[in-house]
Amino acid sequence: MTLILSNDDVERLLSMTECLDALEDAYVELAEGRGVTRVRSDCLTPTGREGAVYGLKSMDGVLPKQGIGAVRIGSDMVTWPRRDGKLRRVKVPAAPGGRYVGLVLLFSTENCEPLAIFPDGVMQRIRVGATNGLAAKYLAREDAKRVGILGSGWQAGTQLTAICAVRDIETIRCFSPNAENRAAFSTEMSATLGVDVTPVDTPEAAVEGADVVMCASSSIENIFFEPWVEPGVHLSSIKRPEIETKAIQRADKVVIHTRDATPMHIATKGLELPERTEGQGWAMTEAVDMAKLTTLPEIIAGKAQGRTSDEEVTCFLNNLGMGFQFAAAGAVVYRKAKETGAGRDLPTDWFTEDVHP
């Protein structure tokens, strides 16, 4: 049987702690060369909608230790609105019913069969949180108590869940440009985490005196700047351009997620892509030589050192997601779905064949 799962199933079956554990274990496999991951690619073309671009994204990974291969696909209507003074990358829910389109397909490395198909949204969010959480586990001060977060959207919630799972956090201050959003987010996250989350009026007020600064925005422009760097802080980002290059250069230790630093972009000739334009988006961190930096999997596998003193400034750039993460998190979800009887069973024969492909 091939399981069809929903985002609700994934939410129920994959806790932050389980995702942290799964990724931590899987990253050792990756650093040791046993796990494999194929860099994200984006095929970009025109679509019928003005100001929008069609993007067919994919990334793959295999975690032999768990017997799972994963393909993650995004079929996106991408726009780049300027909102609250920042250029953003925002997907439009263009599919029937005003919905987004992202899928994960899991396969068995033992008999190749398609094990499960499910939407990617919830897992995507948890694994980004867990990745930055693991970075904080290895790079933030052991006694880190105060968090400053820049952002109050979809990704910000799991960033906080993750940091609270790896450190005893006492206070969180949140800034985002929209006062209503940051207030609602703070109220909601205070209740969820049992930790005081306070909305503040400026980014400076959020990050001043923080032990951990988390950037969790949809911005493709800088939102954290060099003068705000304080001794001993751990900085982290989920989008390449969030932390100003000068601030990255102030860090004593900069760690990246993957050395496959640039997604493959294959675009229709002449297509305009704001995030690939000089001076913004991906180009903003061109001065940082990713190839020379340590990766999070290397630190977890003990091949490189994490934080070495309380004064050190550390910086984690979640520079690009990996298909491999969906194999690791997918293994947990699939195992638990089978144990609990979750999802819909479809005949595997619909997704297999009797002819040599």
Add this chain to the structure above:
Amino acid sequence: MTLILSNDDVERLLSMTECLDALEDAYVELAEGRGVTRVRSDCLTPTGREGAVYGLKSMDGVLPKQGIGAVRIGSDMVTWPRRDGKLRRVKVPAAPGGRYVGLVLLFSTENCEPLAIFPDGVMQRIRVGATNGLAAKYLAREDAKRVGILGSGWQAGTQLTAICAVRDIETIRCFSPNAENRAAFSTEMSATLGVDVTPVDTPEAAVEGADVVMCASSSIENIFFEPWVEPGVHLSSIKRPEIETKAIQRADKVVIHTRDATPMHIATKGLELPERTEGQGWAMTEAVDMAKLTTLPEIIAGKAQGRTSDEEVTCFLNNLGMGFQFAAAGAVVYRKAKETGAGRDLPTDWFTEDVHP
């Protein structure tokens, strides 16, 4: 609704002529930079089976003119047996029921929705045939009548259907190492094509005096050699190493399918891959500088010349498949499936989501 189609549906909905027309039109889009394709990738790891490797393959492409994006996935148990004196690349049907696993997913570039999911086997075979058929249309002599084919397996059939669709073929001679296989294949194809297909005892007997020589094997070693090259012949292959490099170098005009000549191979450290070993497989055509050769889409789009004289020796290397082909052929299948009510409808909501991925 998201359509689930079967190989039988694809076989019924996609004729060789329709596939030839769809690819011919789509290749203009590709050559003009409007269509896009992402090079095939293979994530390769150990599996439980001795002598086998697990391979998670993927390739993507988007054809905006038809409003279709395609992802093709293979989840394969790959082996490299030596059979009839040649090293081969053979997939094992390891999935439940002794089945293979390959899927195509189609998406709309207009509203992103997942339009259809179906096994890849039948379409894979037709588009390989159609690709070499189009190459023959532009490169073989107009009056080509005699075909020699090396191979009698799964791919050989559509090679013959394709050549018969683009030229008035009168005789076909077939060699493959196994006498029983080539006899059965010849009987079957004579009936299907209404053209006399004769099994012969040696490769030389098949290719001597042929106007078109088609290599259609599973071999990853040379099967066609330089002394067999005759003036005016059109040579074609479906696997990189089939035609000896010296024979390729004898051709006046060598045309390739794509300049993305090498798939991305990401493998577990130390994994043994016969096809990547020196002196066989991919390495065998290293002396041919693919980057400098003309591509089939360029010739179809009129950006480069096809055959210019009857004496010219032409050679088409179907050097690597493209995800883009599945968008082009997929557009035909999807349109006809909707017109005829083929396939199973599943709720699109199963494959879309209400959260930002």
